Amino acid sequence: xxxxxxxxxxxxxxxxxxxxxxxxxxxxxxxxxxxxxxxxxxxxxxxxxxxxxxxxxxxxxxxxxxxxxxxxxxxxxxxxxxxxxxxxxxxxxxxxxxxxxxxxxxxxxxxxxxxxxxxxxxxxxxxxxxxxxxxxxxxxxxxxxxxxxxxxxxxxxxxxxxxxxxxxxxxxxxxxxxxxxxxxxxxxxxxxxxxxxxxxxxxxxxxxxxxxxxxxxxxxxxxxxxxxxxxxxxxxxxxxxxxxxxxxxxxxxxxxxxxxxxxxxxxxxxxxxxxx
Amino acid sequence: xxxxxxxxxxxxxxxxxxxxxxxxxxxxxxxxxxxxxxxxxxxxxxxxxxxxxxxxxxxxxxxxxxxxxxxxxxxxxxxxxxxxxxxxxxxxxxxxxxxxxxxxxxxxxxxxxxxxxxxxxxxxxxxxxxxxxxxxxxxxxxxxxxxxxxxxxxxxxxxxxxxxxxxxxxxxxxxxxxxxxxxxxxxxxxxxxxxxxxxxxxxxxxxxxxxxxxxxxxxxxxxxxxxxxxxxxxxxxxxxxxxxxxxxxxxxxxxxxxxxxxxxxxxxxxxxxxxxxxxxxxxxxxxxxxxxxxxxxxxxxxxx
Numbered sequence: 191x192x193x194x195x196x197x198x199x200x201x202x203x204x205x206x207x208x209x210x211x212x213x214x215x216x217x218x219x220x221x222x223x224x225x226x227x228x229x230x231x232x233x234x235x236x237x238x239x240x241x242x243x244x245x246x247x248x249x250x251x252x253x254x255x256x257x258x259x260x261x262x263x264x265x266x267x268x269x270x271x272x273x274x275x276x277x278x279x280x281x282x283x284x285x286x287x288x289x290x291x292x293x294x295x296x297x298x299x300x301x302x303x304x305x306x307x308x309x310x311x312x313x314x315x316x317x318x319x320x321x322x323x324x325x326x327x328x329x330x331x332x333x334x335x336x337x338x339x340x341x342x343x344x345x346x347x348x349x350x351x352x353x354x355x356x357x358x359x360x361x362x363x364x365x366x367x368x369x370x371x372x373x374x375x376x377x378x379x380x381x382x383x384x385x386x387x388x389x390x391x392x393x394x395x396x397x398x399x400x401x402x403x404x405x406x407x408x409x410x411x412x413x414x415x416x417x418x419x420x421x422x423x424x425x426x427x428x429x430x431x432x433x434x435x436x437x438x439x440x441x442x443x444x445x446x447x448x449x450x451x452x453x454x455x456x457x458x459x460x461x462x463x464x465x466x
Numbered sequence: 467x468x469x470x471x472x473x474x475x476x477x478x479x480x481x482x483x484x485x486x487x488x489x490x491x492x493x494x495x496x497x498x499x500x501x502x503x504x505x506x507x508x509x510x511x512x513x514x515x516x517x518x519x520x521x522x523x524x525x526x527x528x529x530x531x532x533x534x535x536x537x538x539x540x541x542x543x544x545x546x547x548x549x550x551x552x553x554x555x556x557x558x559x560x561x562x563x564x565x566x567x568x569x570x571x572x573x574x575x576x577x578x579x580x581x582x583x584x585x586x587x588x589x590x591x592x593x594x595x596x597x598x599x600x601x602x603x604x605x606x607x608x609x610x611x612x613x614x615x616x617x618x619x620x621x622x623x624x625x626x627x628x629x630x631x632x633x634x635x636x637x638x639x640x641x642x643x644x645x646x647x648x649x650x651x652x653x654x655x656x657x658x659x660x661x662x663x664x665x666x667x668x669x670x671x672x673x674x675x676x677x678x679x680x681x682x683x684x685x686x687x688x689x690x691x692x693x694x695x696x697x698x699x700x701x702x703x704x705x706x707x708x709x710x711x712x713x714x715x716x717x718x719x720x721x722x723x724x725x726x727x728x729x730x731x732x733x734x735x736x737x738x739x740x741x742x743x744x745x746x747x748x749x750x751x752x753x754x755x756x757x758x759x760x761x762x763x764x765x766x767x768x769x770x
Contacts, residue, residue: 206573213606273484300707307495
């Protein structure tokens, strides 16, 4: 590679990362700004974080959002696992195309459309909207993501291992649970985290699906943001960013640790591109 | 994959659980929207006329069938608000997709050509913001783009401009917001396509006397086209129906269909027209996707 090429690659990387991270870094810095104004640095202060602790409404919404994310991610991961098993293992069952299409549609459908469909459904059934309908909305939104994540892992998984277990006397469900499941566990964890963050973050579906008493954190942030930039929102945002950063850091550490543990196996069977 | 076979009871149960969920909370609501889109608007709650129920006798069903109407669809085409917002949604999404491609391609290329042990770190760092809140990432841009925001301040301090540029609450701000929030959708497929390319192909091209520009235009770019198409679709389709970005970064003149639908449902209560607009949007977005899927399947069959 020429020096000019290396220089251009470095520039592309720098521009890309600055574009991606500058707004986030600035937001974080601003949350510690004593001044209300974006343009004035009034000194370092944690007063906006202290103010958060006294904001009952915001804390209540944060609890609702966390609870909804925990419950809906759990259900969505289970449903996604079942759906992925069916799609990967059951062959061409009748109405497979319908199932496949309906599962993937929310991936590309505008959230507004899914939201208004759910709202009309709840209204038509006369169901009162609240926490339960919120969870239903989030499961419906996120289960397509969990299905896709788990399905990819199941397709990559070498079935001969499972067949070996069955040759040794395991029943098919036993072989699946004891051989395949541990192997696809990282994908299941990823799916859960994905569903959790999507639910925690969702504004559109929540606005349609929830009711009074179950206002989520993004809905509160949204209504505040419409009034302009506010230091308290900077502080909430920074906390949410930190939460995700810690989760991602943990996930990276776990995968690094797993890779380290498996490295002896890798050396025994070098991948084709490593051998060349 | 094995062909059609009889499923055991356990397998049926396993399939039934996610299937029922999807049928109850996705398929049925979507059918309901289609149904509302052909009913008459009434001032009631729910604000549309019921169509038919199974308990109705044949004559009652016939009466209600008479009440079905395509008025909502007619309204959609005669109301310039809808037509204009569809067109402007498509335009904003298209421009955003193009800009994202221009930003993401060199970025993806640089990551794909980085030393192999650094690639996972780089791609991880590039995707990490995607895991953080969408709302917060859009919100972060307000502080940058406002009249008294950081970009204007910096430009004025440097003496580049004397008065603040109006950036916030413009279509340009919406495009920046969409590019920023959907960049990983574009980046990942392009990176995947570039990373797969065999480096020896480029060496061969260089050995045969191709300049770096020729190698790029005749080798790297054509081989990455699949990633470019996938990334563009993954970004364009959700961007058309985007609500949060135009609502927070655009002004009231920035018409996007997602926003119109939101307002129709929450403030105007004209559910039949909004439902018709939703159905039209789904059709509009699904057609290119189905065409792409069919072309891909054909290509796969051709490759076999």
